[in-house]
Amino acid sequence: MDQDWTVQRVPAADGAEIVLHSTGTGPGIVVVHGGGVTIEMYRRLAVRLAGPFTVHLYNRRGRAGAAARAEPYDGEQDIGDLAALLAHTGARNVIGHSGGGFIALRAAARGLPIGRLALYDPAVQVDGLTPAGWLPAAQEAARAGDIARALALTSAGINTQSAASRLPLGLQVALCRLFLRTPIGRTMGDLLPSTLDETALIHRHDGPPEQWAGVGAEVLLACGADGPPYYPPTIEALARVMPRARTLVVPRAGHDALNRAPHHLVDALAEFFAGA
Incomplete structure (x- = not known):
């Protein structure tokens, strides 16, 4: 889709390069994408949020030309890379989707400078709510x-x-x-x-929701009304323990709604990041 993008190479803590794709003007939002996909699935979302916001996309380690991921995987590089991007861009807003929501939530719990955090279908295991037997x-x-x-x-x-x-x-x-x-x-x-x-x-990080009670960011916990049934109780459990959290069940939306970026979801995100 037609859109002006800037591409920067941001150094990570271990010396690797993070390739950052940015579009729009205004306060920054960093998108932490889900597992199994690349940033290409999130360009529609970025375009629809761009204007009042600058939206930053980047491929997480091991994807589409990004630096290799350290093994065994423990998620620490993901958190470090997000910290580097927040420092480089000055952004204080983060969107996390699915597995990216888990990374973003861990980062917020570590005290990274995240003021507003929107999580859509966050892949966070709380009290065994998400099936794991498969x-x-x-x-x-x-x-x-x-x-x-x-x-x-x-x-x-x-x-x-x-x-x-x-x-x-x-x-x-x-x-x-x-x-x-x-x-x-x-x-x-x-x-x-x-x-x-x-x-x-x-x-492996399954446990009571209280392990996330220290997250001080303003948090929007969203899920799709047509998505997997374990997300509504998961976000409700998280919202009960986070001091500044609210929930949103998005109508006519499945797990991939963030990629599809319907206007009613984009409008809700824009309202949240605008401080409404």
């Missing part, structure tokens, strides 16, 4: 190189509200093989092993 089988399939099976198990395990998740596994695998031939499917397939590592880290 993960070992998906990891085993990925290690064996059977990405279609690993993706089918992952999709069914995460998207429990989907009719496709109730199909026979063999049919789900066949559908995933077709999906892997598409551009977005190839990207998700290539990134699936790292996505599963991130999911495992999220589940």
Whole structure:
């Protein structure tokens, strides 16, 4: 889509380069994208928020030309990279989506200078609310190189509200093989092993919501009304313990609504970041 973008190379704490794509004017918002995708999925969101805001996109480690991710994965580089970008841009607003929401929330809990934090379908495990039983089988399939099976198990395990998740596994695998031939499917397939590592880290941080009670930022906890059913109780549990949090269930929205950027969601985000 037609839009003016600036591209900067920002040094990370370990000397790696973070390639930052920015558009718009006004106060900055840094977007921490979800697992299995790149910033290309968030350009529509950036364009629709640009104008009153400057929106900053960057690929997290191991994606689309970004620096390699340290192994074993512990998320520390992700937090460090976000800290570097906040320092470089002066932005105090952050959007985190799915696994990126987990990273952004950890960063806020560490005391990074985040004034306003919007989390959409944050992949945060609270008191076992998010299903985890599918993960070992998906990891085993990925290690064996059977990405279609690993993706089918992952999709069914995460998207429990989907009719496709109730199909026979063999049919789900066949559908995933077709999906892997598409551009977005190839990207998700290539990134699936790292996505599963991130999911495992999220589940290792399972616990009571009180572990996030120290987050002092103004927080908007949002989820889609048509998305996985575990997100509404998750954001409600988080909101009860965070001193400056509110929840929002977005109508006509699934897990990918942040990528689709419908106007009613973008307007709600703009209102939140404007301080309303």
